[in-house]
Amino acid sequence: MDVSHSVxxxxxxxxxLVILLQGLHGRVTTVDLRDExxxxxxxxxxxxxxxxxxxxxxxxxxxxxxxxxxxxxVTGRNVRYVHIPDxxxxxxxxxxxxxxxxxxRYFGGRDKxxxxxxxxxxx
Amino acid sequence: GxxxxxxxxxxxxxxxxxxxxPDTEAVxxxxxxxxxxxxxxxxxxxxxxxxxxxxxxxxxxxxxxxVSRDLxxxxxxxLYVMVNAxxxxxxxxxxxxxxGEEEEDSDDDVEPIxxxxxxxxxxxxxxxxxxxxxxxxxxxxxxxxxxxxxDYEGEEYDVEAHELEQGDIPTFYTYEEGLSHxxxxxxxxxxxxxxxxxxxxxxxxNMAGVRTEDSxxxxxxxxxxxxxxxxxxxxxxxxxxx
Numbered sequence: 001m002d003v004s005h006s007v008x009x010x011x012x013x014x015x016x017l018v019i020l021l022q023g024l025h026g027r028v029t030t031v032d033l034r035d036e037x038x039x040x041x042x043x044x045x046x047x048x049x050x051x052x053x054x055x056x057x058x059x060x061x062x063x064x065x066x067x068x069x070x071x072x073x074v075t076g077r078n079v080r081y082v083h084i085p086d087x088x089x090x091x092x093x094x095x096x097x098x099x100x101x102x103x104x105r106y107f108g109g110r111d112k113x114x115x116x117x118x119x120x121x122x123x
Numbered sequence: 124g125x126x127x128x129x130x131x132x133x134x135x136x137x138x139x140x141x142x143x144x145p146d147t148e149a150v151x152x153x154x155x156x157x158x159x160x161x162x163x164x165x166x167x168x169x170x171x172x173x174x175x176x177x178x179x180x181x182x183x184x185x186x187x188x189x190v191s192r193d194l195x196x197x198x199x200x201x202l203y204v205m206v207n208a209x210x211x212x213x214x215x216x217x218x219x220x221x222x223g224e225e226e227e228d229s230d231d232d233v234e235p236i237x238x239x240x241x242x243x244x245x246x247x248x249x250x251x252x253x254x255x256x257x258x259x260x261x262x263x264x265x266x267x268x269x270x271x272x273x274d275y276e277g278e279e280y281d282v283e284a285h286e287l288e289q290g291d292i293p294t295f296y297t298y299e300e301g302l303s304h305x306x307x308x309x310x311x312x313x314x315x316x317x318x319x320x321x322x323x324x325x326x327x328x329n330m331a332g333v334r335t336e337d338s339x340x341x342x343x344x345x346x347x348x349x350x351x352x353x354x355x356x357x358x359x360x361x362x363x364x365x
Contacts, residue, residue: 033186033187034186034234035186035205035234035236047261049261049264049265051257051260051261053257057189059189062236065196067191067193067195067196067197068191068192068193068196069189069190069191069193069203070189070190070191070192070249071189071190071250071253072187072188072189073187073188073189073253073256073257073260074186074187075185075186075187075260075265076264076265077186077265078186078187078207
C-alpha cells in the first residue's frame with residue numbers, strides 16, 4: 001500500500017478515516033458523488049484530502065445514463081459516500097495502514113526520523 | 124453561431140504550465156466552442172481558441188475529471204471535466220424564458236453543473252492531460268473543509284527523539300560536560316582516583332598493602348593509623364606470571 005511522501009498528508013491520514021480509504025487501494029468500490037451520480041471502479045489513489053482516483057470506471061450520471069471512463073479523478077469535496085466492500089475487514093485495514101505509515105516514519109533510523117506535527121490546531 | 128458570453132480574450136498562461144495540448148476542441152454541454160489549445164496550469168485550467176478568445180476554470184470549481192474512451196457514450200475520446208458552475212448558453216436560456224417554463228435543471232436547490240469535454244486530435248495525449256490535471260487539482264484543497272482538522276500547530280519535531288524520550292536531555296555526559304557538574308570535593312576525589320590509576324598502570328607488578336613511612340600518622344595515643352591510600356609494593360619481590 002502506498003504511503004504519501006508528504007509529512008503533512010501522513011499526519012492528516014493518521015488522524016482521520018481517510019486512512020481507511022487509502023487501505024482500499026486496488027479494490028473495486030462504488031463512490032456516490034455529491035451531485036447524485038455514482039462511480040464504480042478500482043481505487044488507484046486516495047490522498048489526505050479524500051481526492052480519489054479510480055480506474056476502469058462505470059459511471060452513472062445524475063440522470064441515470066451509464067458510461068465507462070478509463071480513469072476518473074473526483075475531488076474530496078464531491079465525495080458523498082464510499083461503499084466499503086463487504087469483505088473488507090475495516091479494523092485490520094486501518095491497522096495495516098498505520099503500520100505502513102510508521103515504517104516510513106522510522107525508516108531513516110535514529111536522528112534521521114521524520115518530522116511530524118505534535119498536535120492539531122483547534123479552530 | 125451561439126454567442127458564448129463567457130468567452131474572453133486573454134494571453135495564454137506563462138507560469139506553472141504542467142501540460143499544454145494544441146489542436147484540442149472544447150465542447151460545452153454538447154456544443155462545440157471551436158478548436159484551440161488547452162493549458163493545464165497550476166493556477167487554473169485554460170482553453171484558448173485559435174482566434175485568441177477562450178475561458179478559464181478554477182480548480183476549486185472542478186468536481187471531477189476523467190478520460191473517456193467509451194465511443195458509445197461520446198463519439199470521440201476526450202477529457203471530461205465536470206464543473207460546479209453555470210455557463211451561459213444564450214440560445215437555450217432565451218428559449219426557456221420565452222416559454223415561461225422552468226427547465227428541470229434550473230431548480231434552485233440543485234447545484235449548477237456544467238460539463239466540458241476537451242477532445243485532442245492526438246488521443247495518445249489523454250493520459251498526460253489527465254495526470255497533469257490530477258496534480259494541479261491536488262494543489263487546491265478545499266478551503267471550505269471545516270470537518271477535517273487539517274491544521275497542525277506547534278513546531279515540527281523529531282518523532283523518534285520524542286518517542287525515545289530524549290528531547291534535550293542526554294543519557295550520558297562527555298568528559299568535559301561531566302567535569303563541570305562535579306563539586307570541588309568530587310573533583311578532588313576524581314583526581315585521587317586518577318592518581319591511583321596512573322600509579323597502578325606504571326608500576327605493574329606492585330601489589331597492594333605495604334605501609335610506607337609517609338602513610339603512617341601517629342596519634343596522641345600512639346596508635347598508628349593508615350590514612351593514605353594503600354601503596355602498592357607488598358609483594359614486590361614476588362614473581363608474577365601474567
